[in-house]
């Protein structure tokens with residue numbers, strides 16, 4: 552595979568690996584029988600980016616993979632191009648124990664957003680199940696709920712729950728709490744206005 556100089560200026564920047572390919576001096580050896588030179592998901596391979604696999608650490612598979620290459624991908628969430636770096640693959644398949652055909656479908660920014668939303672959802676559900684909540688917990692629950700509506704995880708009508716939670720608060724609140732309540736109240740109409748046209752995922 553030849554090293555190709557491409558334009559990666561529109562690619563999502565990875566805080567650790569950057570935007571463009573990471574060229575290496577690794578020259579893949581001849582492939583022995585029963586091995587693959589690169590992963591099962593190797594479409595979009597960028598030549599000259601090989602990183603050698605550690606077969607002892609790789610999750611066992613019928614056909615082990617000798618090298619990882621940087622792969623170009625398009626994010627399913629934001630539709631921007633990004634690179635699934637060889638070093639990330641090494642981490643996935645050798646440290647996290649992912650199977651070799653596990654592909655990366657979201658860019659790093661959308662993955663982080665997703666993880667943040669997963670945590671918000673867990674926290675929301677935890678608070679939701681409590682029989683009694685403090686005022687602070689009600690406020691936190693309202694914030695989680697609105698984040699989840701904005702993130703498209705909760706249906707738009709969950710804004711009603713946010714309003715319900717906010718209505719539990721008496722008028723005279725301390726500065727910090729009053730600011731958080733005001734912030735939520737400001738965000739609500741924007742979300743409700745945007746909701747009439749298109750529905751998000753039902754939860």
Ligand SMILES: [Zn+2]
Nearest residue numbers: 626629658661
């Ligand atoms: Zn993305």
